Amino acid sequence: MSKIRVAVIGCGSISKHRHIPEYAANPHVELVAFCDLVKERADHYAELHGGKAFTDYEEMLRTVKPDAVSVNLPNVLHAPVSIDVANAGAHVLVEKPMATTYEEGLAMIEAAKKNGVFLMVGHNQRLMPPHVKAKEILETGKLGKVLTFRTSFGHPGPENWSIDGRGSWFFRKEEAIMGAMGDLGVHKSDLIRWLLEDEVTEVAAFVDTLHKDGTECDDNSTCLLRMKSGAIGTLVASWTYYKGQDNSTVLWCENGAMHIGTHPEDQVIVELRDGTVEKYRVGAMATNEKQTTSGVIDAFVQCIVTNTPPTISGEEGLRSLNVILAAFESQATKQNVLVK
Structure with missing residues (x-):
């Protein structure tokens, strides 16, 4: 060929x-x-x-x-x-x-x-080894139904990543349209939809610019999500995690909890209600400082x-984007917003 x-x-x-x-x-x-x-x-x-x-x-x-x-x-x-x-x-x-x-x-x-x-x-979060492993474990059914969750993505901001540093388009509202939510939040809305095989139906959000001077782009957001299944959780995106970067997700389920990306070596930890603890070393997630394929x-x-x-697909990308758009609408209207 x-x-x-x-x-x-x-x-x-x-x-x-x-x-x-x-x-x-x-x-x-x-x-x-x-x-x-x-x-x-x-x-x-x-x-x-x-x-x-x-x-x-x-x-x-x-x-x-x-x-x-x-x-x-x-x-x-x-x-x-x-x-x-x-x-x-x-x-x-x-x-x-x-x-x-x-x-x-x-x-x-x-x-x-x-x-x-x-x-x-x-949307590379779906393909990172800890997330692939987490989904495999969820699919066994051993944890039962996911009841609540938190998913978070934060780092010091694109000035440390972008080829143009602080002069990057990431900080120009007319080019970026959205800041940390478009950069990091949409990764997590895609991840939680995929992990749970569920859709976000309702969002309430605080989206703001707390610390990055000279930009109108959001640098922080905290969102409440309600899923179609009834599960509720939080999604956080931040450009001001100057120490302690985070790309982690925790799921609390009927039969225990799963911690993904919370430990430097045991990337997936399952704690069952019967006291059993399972730890999986499946490879770290990519970061801006440490690239992996x-x-x-x-x-x-x-x-x-x-x-x-x-x-x-485009359809999947759009469903994940709709969650972020709903968060911006929630911030603007100060109301809960139903996701398209």
């Missing part, structure tokens, strides 16, 4: 640390184009991996005609660029949040369907190779 010709639009940190090296390591992929408004960044990856460098993605789509494209751009550009890529006949892998509105998300899904291409969203790129490529629709 001929190799999948892949282009990357946006050559910032997520491309540098995850997309580009993971494509380069995949035997089914040929990297054919890199696009960034900062020409030197695109040039750098073209020299490193072959392919052509562009500053105009539309020109790139016309001249290179890639089979698949990663869209790694400021949030406000995810929908329009992904739609253009789909209309050019290429499969789309878009970073989260997939869009900034419900209508944009629907338009992306429609564009992919119309053009017969796949649309996948980069995300699994997203390999999953995307596998979908194309086998012509199998992605499980982390």
Whole structure:
């Protein structure tokens, strides 16, 4: 089989640390184009991996005609660029949040369907080994029904991650639209939906900018979630965990509790009501400081190779986004909000 010709639009940190090296390591992929408004960044990856460098993605789509494209751009550009890529006949892998509105998300899904291409969203939390193990344990039924939960994602902020530091688009409201909730919160809404195989039906939230000066983007949020099953829990996203970063989830169930990502070595701990304790060392979760393979790129490529629709589909990305949009609406209206 001929190799999948892949282009990357946006050559910032997520491309540098995850997309580009993971494509380069995949035997089914040929990297054919890199696009960034900062020409030197695109040039750098073209020299490193072959392919052509562009500053105009539309020109790139016309001249290179890639089979698949990663869209790694400021949030406000995810929908329009992904739609253009789909209309050019290429499969789309878009970073989260997939869009900034419900209508944009629907338009992306429609564009992919119309053009017969796949649309996948980069929700890598589902693929991290502790979460995969946790879901396996839940599926055995030994813990019974999940009753309550908390899920949290916090770090010191994108200035420590973004290639542009404190000058990053992450802090410019007109480009980011949403801050910590779009960066981290949407990961956790996706995770809890997937882990529990359940949908969020209602949200009450505090979303605010507590400490990052000079930005209107939210840097903290605490949300109450009600699930379709009746389970209730909290979702927290923060850019001000200056010490003690967190990417953990705890589930309290009928027959015990499960702690995921709360211990540095025992990534999954199950405590049953009969006193039994099970500890699993399955590999740590990726952090900004310690990168591990995300699994997203390999999953995307596998979908194309086998012509199998992605499980982390546009529809799934939109359901996870809707939870975050409901949180913003709750903050604005000071009321509980039903999720679309």
